[in-house]
Amino acid sequence: MKADYKFSNLLGTVYRQGNLVFTPDGTALLSPVGNRVSYFDLVKNTSFTFPYEHRRNITCIALNAQGSLMLTVSDDGKAILVNFKRRTVIHHFNFRDVVSDVQFSPDSQYFAINIGARLEVWAIPSDTNSRSFAPFVRHKRYEGHFAEITSITWSDDSRFFLTTSKDLTCRVWSLMDKDSGAAATLGGHRDTITNAFFSQDQETIYTVSKDGACFEWAYDDNDDGDDGFVGWKIKDRHYFHQQSVLKCSAFHAKSNILVVGFANGTFAMYELPSMTQIQTMSVSQHGIDFVTINSTGEWMALGASKLGQLLVWEWQSESYILKQQGHFDSMNSLVYSPDGSKVVTASEDGKIKLWDTSSGFCLVTFTEHSAAVTALEFSRKGNVLFSASLDGSVRAWDLIRYRNFRTFAAPERIQFSSLAVDPSGEVVCAGSLDNFDIYVWSVQTSQLLDTLAGHEGPVSCLSFGAEIANASILASASWDHTVRVWNIFARTQTVEPFQLTSDVLQVVMRPDSKQLSVSTLNGEISVWDIEEGKQVGSIDGAKDISGGRHSSDRFSAKNSARSKYFTCMTYSADGKCLIAGGNSRFICLYDVQSGVLLKRFEVSRNMSLEGTLDYLNSKNMTEAGALNLINDPDGSDWEDRVDDTLPGVVRGDKSKRRTRPEIRTTGIKFSPTGRQFAAASTEGLLMYSIDDELMFDPFDLDVDVTPQTTMEALENKEYLIALVMAHRLNVPRLIQRVYESIPVDTIERVARGLPVVYLERFLRFLASATEATPHAEFHLRWIKAVITAHGRHMAQRKHEYAQVLRAVQKFVTRVNKEVARLAGTNGYSAEFLLGSKPSVPVDESRMITGEPDEVLVPIETEMEVEDEDDDDDDDEEGWFGPESKNDAFAQMDVDEDDDDEEEEDE
Known part of the structure; x- marks a missing residue:
């Protein structure tokens, strides 16, 4: 069995905190999930999760206009630059302070990032720049805000660029000194400004603040000379009037649409500058933490971290494009469907979710259980799923009609x-x-x-094996240090209880029911x-499973007995x-x-979770306890935790204290196909697969071969x-650029000199490049040249080039089909237009001078010549495409209109 499983996707968690980012084409969405980034x-x-991870939770994401570079920053100020298309990490950088926002410039030459109240602009790397030691070069530093920058x-x-801050101001900055x-x-605002546009x-300029005010600013160059002031002035004030x-x-x-989200789970759409309300809708029981609009203005993405909701709303049709929500509490169990296409998870929140392993989306949620x-x-x-709950019921679910059709209860x-569940x-x-x-x-x-x-202690686990000779074997484990094996239909024990030296936590039976x-x-x-009925092997895994220490532990992970x-x-399988x-x-x-450890997988390296640290750092321990457990009144979320519902209350709501969850694995299952396994953890449902992933695949690469050379x-x-x-x-963007830069008259010469070792790769590129390009003739010339030059070689190796x-x-x-259809349509149009005779006699001498009332009768002659000799026209002027025909028809329409005007004058 192969053991090279690699992380492939993260299910069960769709949004945690931070900002949401649409791709430049507006068809995909990036969402931060803990210390990783998911792509929808x-x-x-479909969806996937990038394989890299931060050491802490991600707070902001930025994607450049070309969709090639992504920058993610965690809550401790550490940034990672990623090749978005290759999903590989390019560079690590530490900004050493809290970062709340980072944005690429529209020309993708710079990115702006705030470090507390300070703003910095950095130049980003390019594949055509000369090699340099530092991938990031700081362009300029801006200072002026007195509090943390918000956007x-x-x-x-x-x-x-604009920056907004908690100091109630918005500032306009320039990139260049000129x-x-x-x-x-x-x-002018009376509360924190959240955004400016x-x-x-x-x-x-529009500025929006937390108190529900939207100010409209216009630039006054003092042309009227009223007060002598030159600069930005408040043109109008608008208020949202939400409680x-x-x-x-x-x-x-482009569409002047403003979308705002409120703490009560409501979002509203307005058209500026008239401030006309378009829509208002409540989508969550808790506050909406982030909202964004795609490039076309059709879809908006909403994220609510309290319930882990991610919504994509199409406001014109008033329908959901995406509506996903993770589990509110930690997962307790998971199971694969027999065909491996679905995986089901159960949680402490009493919900059961069915996930599609290929797309990564939740298909249905069952909420009938009233407890974990x-x-x-x-x-x-x-087609039937069974679930057990702390509410005292066992339920059977029909996965065809998605309903609960049986409920089992004890006396x-x-x-x-x-x-x-019995195999039968x-x-x-x-x-x-x-x-x-x-x-x-x-x-x-x-x-x-x-x-x-028969057990003398609580039953901790049950496991059925395969049905053998009409006998169903059930194994049960208990805290009484025993494992018992039952024959259900015979109502007798098949063997004596297996005696162990400690409390039994888990028992699993081999698929053939001969070993457990x-x-x-x-x-x-x-x-x-x-x-x-005897023991045939033993694995001592205490050292292998030993995890990290908690922030409140006064000892190292090696001396901890908590997780061994x-x-x-x-x-x-x-x-x-x-x-x-x-x-x-x-x-x-x-x-x-053999009892040998084949591989050890690390669930998460997220230091925001308890149990990921290895060593004790004494500087984080005080007389009052660990620093991580002390609530900081000056923290960034203090204003969200203060309970101001009653007068005089300043200590805050204790139920909103920051807590750090513990890293653990509560369930693990192999897929029936054996190609992947899933683990239910604190971070979510982690999927590990042995299938090939996207990777950098250079061919015959040398040190002198670079994008610059x-x-x-x-x-x-x-x-x-x-x-x-x-x-x-093997960089598609670079191949496309070189390919389109080759002149047409050199295509045959380049095709003849192309080495056969690159032939298959070049044809594969041609097949992919022709799907979305307007250069039809250019591609056909390349195809003809390559087949003419290397047709004999490809005919001898049909099996290699067949695909x-x-x-x-x-x-x-x-x-061929599109040209034939277009030619047929244009032919009928030409016959109709040429068949309509003008009612006014036309002076043939004026046709040569090209005056406005000409009918362009020579078009008919040109078309007849083309039909007689197609090859000459192709060689001299290229194909007679629909562009030239449409232009001619448009000109003919103008001339006929002029003739009609002359007729009316007469």
Whole structure:
């Protein structure tokens, strides 16, 4: 079995905190989830999570206009520059202070970032720049605000930018010194300014504050000479009149639409400058933390961190494009569907969510349970899901109609903590920590069939094996240091209880029901043979699973006994490997036969969680305890935690104190296909896969082959060398640039000299580039030249070039159909237009002079000549495309209108 599993996606968490960013084309959305970034494609309905992670939670994201570079900053001021398309980290940088906003300039030459109350502008790297030691070069530092900056907004020409601050002012800055005269300070608000925006013509500035005020500023150059003041003046004041605090806002300059979000979960849309209300809608029970609009102005994204909601709203049709919400509390269990296409998670909030593993989206949420859901199991066919809860019920769910069709309960009210389903789907069993019995129900009648007694302690886990000889084997684990094996239909124990040395936490049965593994409180995994009833192996995993220390611990992680045991584990599909996790940041993969640790996966490196630190840092310990546990009155979220509902209350709401969750793995399962496994953790549902991921794939790369040398070869008109170097780098954008820069008259020569080792890659590029490009003739000339030069070579190796040639043929066929359809339509239009005779005689001598009333009869002659000799026209003037025809028809329409006017004059 392969062990090279890699992180592939994060499910169960769609938004935590920070800002949301649309891609430049407006079809995808970036959302921060803890210390990672998730990507949601709103057109293809897919999602993925970038593999890199910060050491703390991410607070802001920025994406340049080309969609090639992404900059993410965590709450401790550490930034990571990422190649967005390759999903690889380029550079790490530490700004050493709190960062609340970062924005790329529209021309992608700079980015502006605030460091507390200070603003800095940095030049960003480019693939054509010369090599330098520092990827980031600071352009300029701006100071003037007296409190933390809240937002940054660039102008469309990248010459100016706006900053808003908690000091109740908005400032206008210039990028270059020559424009420094435009710098200004805008004051007048009575509360923190959240955002400021430029209008489309940059003649107006809109500022929005927390108290629900929107000020409109206009520049006065003192042309009228009233008061002698030159600068920005308040033109108008608008108010939203909402009974709540304004938390966020966004503005789309092209359509003059302003969107604001409030602390009561309501958002509203207004049209500026008239301040006409377009829509008002409540989308959350808690406040909306961030709102943004895509480039087309059709979709807006809303994020609410309290419930982990992420919404994309299309305001024109008043419909949701995306509506996702993660679990409010931590996950307790997970299970894969038999085909591996779905995964179901259960949480402390009493909800059950069904996730699509390929798209990463939640399909349905069940909310019938009134308490925490502790266990999940699928039936063999996969159309029925069973769940156990602390509300004293076991429920069966129909995954075709998405409804609860059976409910099982015990004679007395107890809390069920474990669950197992017979492979035949006839009976379901559940255990509890309240008593020592195991309850067995009939799925068909919902009646309690039997109560299995024998354990002398709470039942911690149940596990069914495969059905063998019409016998269903059930294994049960208990805190009484025993594991018992039951034959359900025979109502007898198949073997004597397996005696262990410590409390049993988890038991799993191998898929063939011949072996089971048991996890105990002392960190040991023991392997037992069911038929012989003896122990056949043992794995000491206490050191492997040992995690980090908490911030309040006065000892190191090595001396901590908190997390040195496994609480969840499962077999692989072939039964050769065992994967286990616990109250630690590690997941361990073992070979069962040899007991060897194959690989150890790190769930998260997020230092915002408890249990990720390894060493004790004495400077963070005080006489009052750890510094992380002390609430700072001057913290950035203090104003959100202060309870001002009653007069005189200044201590704040104690229920809103900052708490740090603990890193742990509460459930882990292998996919039935064996290609991936999922782990329910504090961060969310982590997916690990062995499928190939996107990676940098250079070909025959050399140290002298760089984007700069490639562009130099292109400027020197060494087209073949530049094309080969671009393919060696395998950067699609660079290949596209070189490809489109090659003159038409050199296509045949370059195609003949193209080495055959690059032939397949070049044809694959041609097939992909033809999907979205207007250069149809240019592509056809390249295809003809390549096939003419290397057709014999490709014919001898049909199996190597079959796939790319099919893609090229698809493009040629599509162009053929489109041209034929367009030619037919234009032919009928030409016949109709040429068949309409003018009512006024036309002077043929005036047709040569080109006066306004000419009819352009020579068009007909030109078309006839083209039909007679197509090859000559192609060689001299290129194809006779629809552009020239449409221009001629438009000219003919103008002439006919002129003739009609002359007729009316007569």
